[in-house]
Amino acid sequence: MSMKDPDGEAASATLSEIGALADVSISTVSKVLNGRPGVSDETRARIEALLQEQGYSRRQAAQRPTSLVEVLVWEIDSTWAVELIAGVERIAREHGLGMVVSNTQDRKVSDARWLEGVIARRPVGVLLVGAELPESQQRQLQSRQIPVVAIDQGGRTGLAEHSVGSADWSGAFAATRHLLDLGHRRIAIITGPDDMIASVARVSGFRAALDAAGVPLPEEYVRHGEFHRQDGLEQGRALLELAAPPTAVFASNDLQALGVYEAARALDVRIPEQLSVVGYDDLKAAAWVVPALTTIRVPLAEMAEQATRLLVRLRDEPGFAVSHIDLATSLVVRQSTAPAPDAAG
């Protein structure tokens, strides 16, 4: 495999230096450099470290990135992802950048060939939409000066250098406060994944609002979900079949809330008369389901735009400081919430 870059000769020289230092062939170094398989994890890590140590990355970075932005999306066909993708596309186009979109159905594992493709395409940067990258892949991108910005960061804080999120804790707090103000005291939650920071922050905001109001939270009212509509259907049904069912459900996203709608319909429970439901995200569908869904508006388009602008900025100012941006959320009251049926007093 030969280097096809304008500064090809200088790079090749470094390749053989690295090869000598690592005691491997040039082709092995090249494989690592291009994110190809066929190298043991141990050798790959050693070569990556040498590449970074020997400043190979700086020479690499001198290559002009192509005019592409890479987007890795968790569940591309979810309504949530679509609104983010549309936002990225708008800003990318504004800057004359093409947008390469890849899907992963597993939030934490990207296709093995994905990274290889990204490295070959030398994009301006990578946007993660709900998806996460294993640390080894993060390092590979880092050593090639390809910045990564996470939108609505999936994993532990700090995994991605840069991220754009929204005020999850405050949003959940406001949603719960709204239910409390309507007189609800039996309020359940359907959570998102335990290992997504956005999801953890929502549960925390929910609990904090109940605590502040001195309202107890039976553990059976905390239901685990994965941000899918199916969660709302299954957990909603389980909640409504409890001996003491809740009078209100806070779903951690709109899809789950719509699942609760279906559970309620199946059990002949009327929304909002017998059950109040609050969602989270404010997808377009939230406004046109019947009854229209009360929810927390997450500025998805703005988040996508900010994240894309951040990548462009990182291209123009490579040293730009580590940053995390959280945009504001707001309560949108529609028809799915009403005073608690037992709150006459």
Next chain:
Amino acid sequence: MSMKDPDGEAASATLSEIGALADVSISTVSKVLNGRPGVSDETRARIEALLQEQGYSRRQAAQRPTSLVEVLVWEIDSTWAVELIAGVERIAREHGLGMVVSNTQDRKVSDARWLEGVIARRPVGVLLVGAELPESQQRQLQSRQIPVVAIDQGGRTGLAEHSVGSADWSGAFAATRHLLDLGHRRIAIITGPDDMIASVARVSGFRAALDAAGVPLPEEYVRHGEFHRQDGLEQGRALLELAAPPTAVFASNDLQALGVYEAARALDVRIPEQLSVVGYDDLKAAAWVVPALTTIRVPLAEMAEQATRLLVRLRDEPGFAVSHIDLATSLVVRQSTAPAPDAAG
């Protein structure tokens, strides 16, 4: 601007030949070749013709295309487009291809810079999702041997060399037949755009089913739309406010049908007791709205897959014959249709 291609020198020679023949500078030829602005339409057409005549395209085509598929989408944030994009992504990934997605809000006009980007990226091919290309852009792609496959072709038949669609006429015929079988005689339609072949075929199938049953169609029952939910809301309301309102509405897509739901709700008309509604597409939302929508299933994922496989095939067998594929549609009966309220006799 210099040619950066491996066969750069041969190409440059041809460039100056073309320039001499067209009596323009090499830089003008280069602009045309790279799809850049700053050349009059007349000059561009003349140079394009010469490029093709002089066989420049063959030499260009000898360049290996990059591992990218270009997708141009009309209204990227529509649920319809998303299901197609997800299908393309799956097959592209299977073949180790990256998917570049661009959006156009205007079905017939793509961003001026879009073509420039596509030409620079030298993709395996271009997929049009609902979008159309002006003839001049089609020609520019053709002369560079970049094949174009249209999914659910927007414009007149024959505009795109290759296309993958579905049996629109039969689908509409089946939908209308279903309403007739339920005893409906006052059946209205909300159409899609008049200049989209899929839309015209649906209107035609609808009319044919009514004709075959000897059921008259008052002109006020034919309502124009653009495949937007707003059409269903506005035209649905107009239909329900007629002196003799229809007892059934065939919407040309699911989004319009959901707009009719909202119009019915606003006027306190119950679906399906007082009004039957049939949609078209079978988007995921069709199954989970209340009442669940009776609709025509369009195999969106399969269409996207077929179209993507066709592009890959065209890359591997450049001479592969012109083709048009129509996949089958089918009626999915759910809860939004019921016997006509006036069909007791």
